[in-house]
Amino acid sequence: MTEFSGTFKEAIDKLELFVAIDFSMSPTCDYADVALPAPTFWEKHDLVGTGCHPYLQLQQPVVSPQYDRKSEFWMVRELLRRIDPEKARYFDMTELEAIEQLLKTGGKETEGITLEKLQQGPVRLNVHCSFGCDCHDPGHRNSHPKGTTFLRTHKMRESHRLSLIFRYGVAASPLRGET
Known part of the structure; x- marks a missing residue:
């Protein structure tokens, strides 16, 4: 295994079930009990930020998801629907609606940043x-x-x-x- 070793691997080995989500068959997926096929960044909406610069960017799909790939958001919503339907209601929205909710409730750093602005290109966070x-x-x-x-x-x-x-x-x- 090239991606993890030592303490991390020991912790994984203690799990009853280890599920990996990735768009490629990585060493982590090879090691997992179940590997779920995630879409690539070309196939989904996502809100992208990093500690390397103070900008948010809306990742937008350029092609439909290939094969049986579903977004991570879809996977969480479906798992909750099956495990705890009461909590699943919190995910009864589209990915874009979830991004809008994150922007509205993200505090002063995301104040004034809208989905419409992000659809035009990267937007600077309200940080020093x-x-x-x-x-x-x-x-x-x-x-x-x-x-x-x-x-x-x-x-x-x-x-x-x-x-x-x-x-x-x-x-x-x-x-x-x-x-």
Whole structure:
């Protein structure tokens, strides 16, 4: 197993039933008692966010789910319908309705963000800028309007040079003396 080992594997082995949900037959699916076929990101609606940047994005399907794939939301709703019908009523909605509900109840970070805005493209969360001020300006790169200067370390300069190589190719790279 390449995906997990040690304590995690020991915990899984203690389970009565281990179910994996994935769009490919991963090592985790191989190890599972049951593997459920999830749709790829091309086949479903989803609300996407990451700790790497302060934006939300609506993932939208470009093709219908292939074969017998059902969305994770559908799977949860159907399992609840069979296990605890009383709780299943909380999932009596479409995926888009669930995303709207998450946006409405997500607190100050999602205040004013609507499904309609997300359908147009990524939307910035209502969070502080990386300098910790209240300006909410995503454009801060190397300096801040309040006068704070962002200091680049040697490692960051090297990383910037490497990103230029990947963007423009080795022939016009700063590593060859060109900027």
